Amino acid sequence: MTAPDTLRAGLLAAAPQMLDDLAELVGTESPSADLDALARCADVVAAVGERRIGRAPERIVVGDRPHLRWCFGDGPPRVVLIGHYDTVWPRGTIARWPFSVDGDRATGPGVVDMKGGLVVLFHALAALDDLDGVAVVINADEEIGSPTSTALIEDTARGAAGALVLEGSSAGRLKVARKGIAHYSVRVTGRASHAGNAPHRGINAGVELSHQILRIAALGDAERGTTVTPTDASAGTTSNTVPAVGRVSVDVRSFDPAELRRVDAALHALAPVLPGAAVRVEAGPARPAMPEAASAELFALAQRLSQALTGRAIVGEAVGGGSDGNLTAGVGVRTLDGLGAIGGNAHAEGEWIELSSLPERAALVSSLAGAIGRAE
Template sequence: MTHQLLAWAESVLPDLLADLEAVVRVESPSADHDAVARSADVVAEVGERRLGFAPERIVVDGSTHLRWHLGSPEPDAPRVLLLAHHDTVWPIGSLETHPFSIQDGVIRGPGCFDMLTGLVMAVHAAAHLGHLSDAAVTLLVTGDEELGSHSSRALIEQEAEGCVAALVLEASGDGGALKIGRKGVSHYRVDITGRAAHAGLEPEKGVNATVELAHQVGVVVGFADASEGTSVTPTVAHGGTTPNTVPASASFVVDVRALTASEQERVDAAFRSLVPVTGARIAVHGGINRPPLEVSAAEALWRRAQAVADDLGLELPEAIVVGGASDGNFTAGIGVPTLDGLGAVGGGAHADTEHVMVADIPARTALLVGLMRELLGR
């Protein structure tokens, strides 16, 4: 059976690559809702052709998401969630400078690695399961993952509830490593209100928001804890209006990553406790965006994936924990076993070097099918 599965995956590779080309050739920058809607049209066509029926089209706050329910509708039937997204970070016009191509076994094109190859793999894998009379699969393809999944989070958590597993088709780590941990993400904006005054004539009458900003940046950097894997990184800062005016306002943005929910909560409480030192006023906005995908949510699934890989004669590298987040953070956050990085092998996500290795696609697709069969008791 395992040899047949690998042979099947090899046989469908031309179709899979044709589907991938169709999807990559429709640009889908997350913030452009019209572009994402056009991308959803193409993904829906690909899915309908392979799965035999059209998806539900769900538009939330302008973002277009697609959902296929396959198999038994019974609530007690074992169900697996396949999780993908069709939005990318690449702006309209990127195909002119980064056209889709396959040369010397390497695929290139906007979003091919993150994560359109994984999306197309999921479609073909779900189709290969065939009729499911006593089990179910949900394929959910979201349209705003690269922006933080604000419109799709509730949908993701709703579909994950009660699943035996969530399998995330984000790209793999180096060499094809699966991802068993992802840091949680928090975003903050600290707004500072001071008082303007002439910087030359009477600076003492002002309250300098930029000076307060400098102090608070130093404070929040201290919230980091390298021993716990917690990073606190100020990113964008603004302050002042003209060179000869004491700044009446300033602000800065902070990116926080943490391996555990307890660390996220500690840092969040610290932000809420900031105290001004210059007489300025401070307002903190934002908070926890994605909970961490803790290793405990993935270890058992990782072992099962290893066993499936062994049966297929495949060698998986050691699984990894990464700083970047995905929609798998949400499924793990509600207690659903989650395994990430099941998609393409390649590299260069969000960069000019983005690419996918063709030779690895059949084995990865076979692994996905084998793991779903294992999880669904088939």
Template sequence: MADLPPDPAALIADLRLLVEIESPSTDPVGVAHVMDVVERWARDLGALCHALPGGTRQFDFGVDGTRPPLLILTHADTVWPHGTLEKMPFRVEGERVSGPGTYDMKGGIVGAFHALRALGGDWPRGGVRLLLTPDEETGSSSSRAAIEAAARHARAVLVVEPPVADSHALKVGRKGVGDFTLRFQGVASHAGNKPEEGASAVTEAARAVLAVQALARPELGTTVSVGRIAGGGAVNVIPAECVLDVDVRVSTLAESGRVTRGIQALETADPRVRLTVTGGLNRPPFERGPETQRLFAQAQALARELGFELTGEVVGGGSDGNFTAPLAPTLDGLGAPGDGAHAAHEHIRLDRWPDHVRLLTRLLREA
């Protein structure tokens, strides 16, 4: 079958339909509206549609049990709050298609469905299963179980998050992501009259900032950042409360364990200040296993046949591919090329997008 490029006008029309439905993760109605549109597309292709616990929807195309299906991962939510379209309207300017959620990842959803349509109902043996989740941008707490269950029964996972910004680079590895909260409870007192009776939560938190960030090992891909501090009250009071929020990124599970143990072992210098640590790793690292490397090599060869060079990078941000990589060969970044995830300049490159849709079509046929 010829690898005909998708119609750019049809890509743009479908993308506009999704982008102009604002669907922040915090709005289940908006997210469900996007899902309803996508479900109509799936039913038009003859899919069997299932609503799963936690709000995820599953669409099966030719899944027949003859072999494990291919799994496509998508998400309907965005980081953008209601009202963003007024400031960042959907627009097409030359080869640039802009608007909230275009790049991350409504373009990926549209590209996946154009690839499925290109198969013309000639599903690969075992079929294709597509999951559309409601909460990827907030950590996938309600959808993780469905994602992992589907991955355990898949022969490969294709994640249509966008490729590396402004490139043809897929994401062949991702760091694991952790969030920790450190709460310090001290003793308040008057800073002028009886400072010795106070136990400063802010002072202990300041010590902890340096101790926590000292756990970083950049040479191993481990970063630790205290991104937010909140504490104290009136300036003339020894502060009794302080909270630190910590972001952790790790390339391996071993590093995750080391950093987690280090944070949990923290102690205060002043015994009157109580420290409570909560949180942990919410996405495991996406490590490059041999099966994933073989899948990437296949994608590279197919891209070369289609006339472009595909590269692969390991990135610091997490996705639902972090959950599937330990369970099945996983390729991430198969969505729409562009730039500006979570930023005001979010956009898709229309001159590159059709090539990636053709690549995904070939992978669905041949992976």
């Protein structure tokens, strides 16, 4: 394995190339819902990856979404690096908020979540002496729950000695645990009628939906760290009609799988309050919890490697947000997350990263990828 000082020096020298790659990736828009934009960005990600690690990826299209995978060596992978190139930002955002640099700070749509992480990933592997046993999956749908890439991620990672997830990091903290996530759509059916002439003949789906939202919100348990959040909701069609239909999305998160099962059962047991109304619950994308036990050994390894590379300790945190690390942990693979660029304001205007974090994180990821599954 490359000596820590040599590894850091080489990656510091590559900082200008990292900046070029970052500008190219951020400048190529890739909203999760825009298949044309995703296809264009997949080409750019593949080209950057080939430029840095010397091999073109396998392009795996599922549901018209292009996912990218690299596998090195003839045997099963010992370590899998996971990233995504889709973002939450709609096409056209880059025109009003272009990629820019001010001192050590770079900003632009998707810079921390997670195109900065892709730069870290590619340069970490470029600095690795031996890629044997390394696999990489970069997907196109993480921001919407990885519906078409879940099987690809799980199948690639299953049996590996470790998975490294290149999501961004706040203040340099690694993600050592993530809540499990379940999404639901609750649909209410009533009966339409004229709001002025015959409101009594209707069954107001908006009123029924309000009852259900209050019941749903009450399912959370702060002491157990379980959140149940009604999010986007709608009811009715016109201002002078008793609403016949309504719906609300529900976001459920918990570190405890038993809590996720409790809330699932309670949601499916919802019954209408208004006579004649109906309630239907549909389960959507879900991710298992990533427990702290799944990251403990890799986090300890990262602490040792970080100390050797920088002389500084590294800190872990448990978070409520999900990632594809939930999937790798869910198939029994040791998983460490938050290894991407250090920055903040993800999913919000002004998203940013520290450019100086790119070489530092690439050195840590390179060291981890070289050690996992070998003499750790």
